[in-house]
Amino acid sequence: MILKPTKIRSIIEGLLYLTGEEGCLIEQINKVLPECTNQEIINYVEQMKKDYEADEASGLMIVDQPKGYRLTTKPFMANYAESFAAIPKTAPLSQAALETVAIVAYKQPVSRIDIEEIRGVKSERALQTLVVKGLIKEVGRAEGSGRAILYGITPVFLDYFGLHDLSELPPLSEMMKHQNEQIDAYDLFYDHYKETIKEL
Amino acid sequence: MILKPTKIRSIIEGLLYLTGEEGCLIEQINKVLPECTNQEIINYVEQMKKDYEADEASGLMIVDQPKGYRLTTKPFMANYAESFAAIPKTAPLSQAALETVAIVAYKQPVSRIDIEEIRGVKSERALQTLVVKGLIKEVGRAEGSGRAILYGITPVFLDYFGLHDLSELPPLSEMMKHQNEQIDAYDLFYDHYKETIKEL
Amino acid sequence: MEYKVKIDAFEGPLDLLLHLIKKLEIDIYDIPVAEITDQYLDFIHHMQKLELNVASEYLLMAATLIAMKSRMLLPKPELLNDEDDDSYEDPEMTREALMQQLLDYRRFKEAAEALKDSEKKRLLLFAKPPSDLTRYENNDLTTIPLSGRATMHDMLRAFRRLMLKKKLEQPLNTKIDRQVLPIGQQMNLVLQKLKTSDHGLSFHSIFSYPDRTHLIVTFLALLELMKMNAVTCVQSANFDDILINLGEGADDFEANENPFDY
Numbered sequence: 001m002i003l004k005p006t007k008i009r010s011i012i013e014g015l016l017y018l019t020g021e022e023g024c025l026i027e028q029i030n031k032v033l034p035e036c037t038n039q040e041i042i043n044y045v046e047q048m049k050k051d052y053e054a055d056e057a058s059g060l061m062i063v064d065q066p067k068g069y070r071l072t073t074k075p076f077m078a079n080y081a082e083s084f085a086a087i088p089k090t091a092p093l094s095q096a097a098l099e100t101v102a103i104v105a106y107k108q109p110v111s112r113i114d115i116e117e118i119r120g121v122k123s124e125r126a127l128q129t130l131v132v133k134g135l136i137k138e139v140g141r142a143e144g145s146g147r148a149i150l151y152g153i154t155p156v157f158l159d160y161f162g163l164h165d166l167s168e169l170p171p172l173s174e175m176m177k178h179q180n181e182q183i184d185a186y187d188l189f190y191d192h193y194k195e196t197i198k199e200l
Numbered sequence: 201m202i203l204k205p206t207k208i209r210s211i212i213e214g215l216l217y218l219t220g221e222e223g224c225l226i227e228q229i230n231k232v233l234p235e236c237t238n239q240e241i242i243n244y245v246e247q248m249k250k251d252y253e254a255d256e257a258s259g260l261m262i263v264d265q266p267k268g269y270r271l272t273t274k275p276f277m278a279n280y281a282e283s284f285a286a287i288p289k290t291a292p293l294s295q296a297a298l299e300t301v302a303i304v305a306y307k308q309p310v311s312r313i314d315i316e317e318i319r320g321v322k323s324e325r326a327l328q329t330l331v332v333k334g335l336i337k338e339v340g341r342a343e344g345s346g347r348a349i350l351y352g353i354t355p356v357f358l359d360y361f362g363l364h365d366l367s368e369l370p371p372l373s374e375m376m377k378h379q380n381e382q383i384d385a386y387d388l389f390y391d392h393y394k395e396t397i398k399e400l
Numbered sequence: 401m402e403y404k405v406k407i408d409a410f411e412g413p414l415d416l417l418l419h420l421i422k423k424l425e426i427d428i429y430d431i432p433v434a435e436i437t438d439q440y441l442d443f444i445h446h447m448q449k450l451e452l453n454v455a456s457e458y459l460l461m462a463a464t465l466i467a468m469k470s471r472m473l474l475p476k477p478e479l480l481n482d483e484d485d486d487s488y489e490d491p492e493m494t495r496e497a498l499m500q501q502l503l504d505y506r507r508f509k510e511a512a513e514a515l516k517d518s519e520k521k522r523l524l525l526f527a528k529p530p531s532d533l534t535r536y537e538n539n540d541l542t543t544i545p546l547s548g549r550a551t552m553h554d555m556l557r558a559f560r561r562l563m564l565k566k567k568l569e570q571p572l573n574t575k576i577d578r579q580v581l582p583i584g585q586q587m588n589l590v591l592q593k594l595k596t597s598d599h600g601l602s603f604h605s606i607f608s609y610p611d612r613t614h615l616i617v618t619f620l621a622l623l624e625l626m627k628m629n630a631v632t633c634v635q636s637a638n639f640d641d642i643l644i645n646l647g648e649g650a651d652d653f654e655a656n657e658n659p660f661d662y
Contacts, residue, residue, distance in 0.1 A: 009257040014259025080215065092523060098516050102512040120412040120501070284536070337605075
């Protein structure tokens with residue numbers, strides 16, 4: 001039986017609804033819709049993404065997660081959603097944890113010492129937090145006498161930052177090409193810092 | 201501020217999505233949208249019902265429930281949900297579920313409040329998941345005014361974790377002796393992310 | 401310049417240096433060592449709270465800057481032989497190294513900032529809990545392939561981690577450890593549970609503590625109650641959970657005077 005495109009779309013929507021926050025792997029959708037290739041499924045979902053986004057009457061959207069997709073509410077819904085008590089609030093990562101996880105993501109596998117050299121400060125606590133949150137994990141041991149633990153990122157990292165895979169991270173080297181723009185971004189960053197400082 | 205009809209619609213859709221299979225009381229929607237009367241909300245939802253039904257590209261529909269509504273999949277989705285459910289699950293229990301089930305195993309009979317006190321976060325969803333998976337169940341009610349549900353583990357728990365009986369669980373006191381070593385052991389926990397990031 | 405700053409406003413000496421470079425509109429590729437050193441020292445003098453454990457990192461940087469500055473003030477040793485070079489640290493090299501370190505750190509700081517953006521966006525998105533698909537599936541967890549299951553170790557590690565996180569040092573089961581459980585008391589407890597429950601109790605729910613003594617005593621209590629007709633047990637099929645109901649003899653049972661307190 002050949003399914004109509006609208007039907008395929010409706011099935012994908014249904015699956016995304018059913019799996020909710022767990023999301024749905026492309027591979028799983030493929031098992032339910034064996035007549036579609038993975039690429040076709042990706043094309044459908046990408047189109048659905050656009051449609052949701054364009055539809056002002058819809059409060060929903062589709063986001064990437066590792067190897068799959070998830071149906072969520074649109075960002076503006078956060079205000080309204082928070083009035084439902086059952087939704088747990090997640091505390092954002094600290095600045096130290098963000099810097100550390102960025103270094104792990106770009107330089108993995110990387111040891112604590114490497115990270116501390118770049119940051120210029122002890123980073124043990126930040127590493128521990130990231131391990132506990134599941135964003136990074138031990139991926140091996142360095143050679144040599146110390147056999148230092150080497151860290152790498154996990155699929156939780158990708159999910160947490162809404163990435164399909166690691167290649168979606170903006171390349172660091174490219175960031176260097178646009179130094180002038182970066183300086184502007186840096187200004188913004190320190191504006192934010194000033195606020196922090198005022199609050200202290 | 202006056203909300204546009206499309207905005208109101210999108211908010212209702214978002215709320216219906218977030219409450220999922222539990223559904224949403226008209227009264228709850230009204231709390232989030234105080235600028236609408238109950239009758240206006242009903243009119244919106246009735247229109248949305250028709251739209252979902254007419255939209256062949258959507259796998260969702262809205263059904264009535266006492267004093268409210270529920271977003272669910274269209275009847276034709278049952279077949280696809282079945283084939284989805286038949287896909288062998290490779291996802292292990294979530295971190296939240298593991299923590300929660302461990303607390304239930306060691307502290308049973310235990311109420312949700314007790315669990316939340318230990319975990320420091322809301323645990324309703326984790327409990328729900330565990331009940332659905334049959335690993336824990338209601339074993340009684342707490343004394344006192346609240347009559348809170350008390351949870352205990354089930355034979356499925358023993359089976360799932362390969363235990364003959366509960367006495368095979370290591371005593372807590374022993375487990376807690378080696379806390380310092382545990383910090384290093386933490387990353388082992390994430391071993392179930394068997395794939396390294398390169399494979400993603 | 402406003403100096404009322406706590407040390408934790410900065411992530412470390414590099415972060416502070418970047419802040420000064422920005423604030424003083426210094427070219428990061430041509431850092432004036434004397435000026436940055438003075439500003440840096442001035443800044444850490446004014447930091448309201450210099451915690452000992454973090455201060456060392458700031459002080460080390462201060463020492464590096466001072467060393468660099470003083471070497472730059474000294475005339476370069478002349479007529480150097482290659483062999484003598486070892487003892488002389490070229491301040492230009494140190495400055496170059498510091499610049500490189502600052503550039504590297506800034507790159508990652510920017511990357512962290514991008515991640516922070518993604519995080520912020522992501523934290524605004526909510527999703528419903530997964531629907532209960534049990535009505536569609538054979539709800540038998542044993543069909544989960546062994547390789548995909550969470551193991552006991554997973555669970556225990558999750559638990560230990562949690563305990564560590566909460567710094568709960570006391571074992572949770574001290575209350576039930578070494579508790580004496582007379583059978584009579586346990587019989588009473590089972591009967592009370594049954595009386596407050598309107599639909600009978602499952603066999604399993606009675607054994608509510610992970611404690612061997614408790615299990616055995618409860619089981620003996622149950623056998624006694626059955627013997628006295630105070631409870632009846634029903635099992636609808638092999639391996640089904642056994643359902644326990646109050647029996648006719650339940651009202652006759654006077655627990656406090658029973659002989660089973662051994």
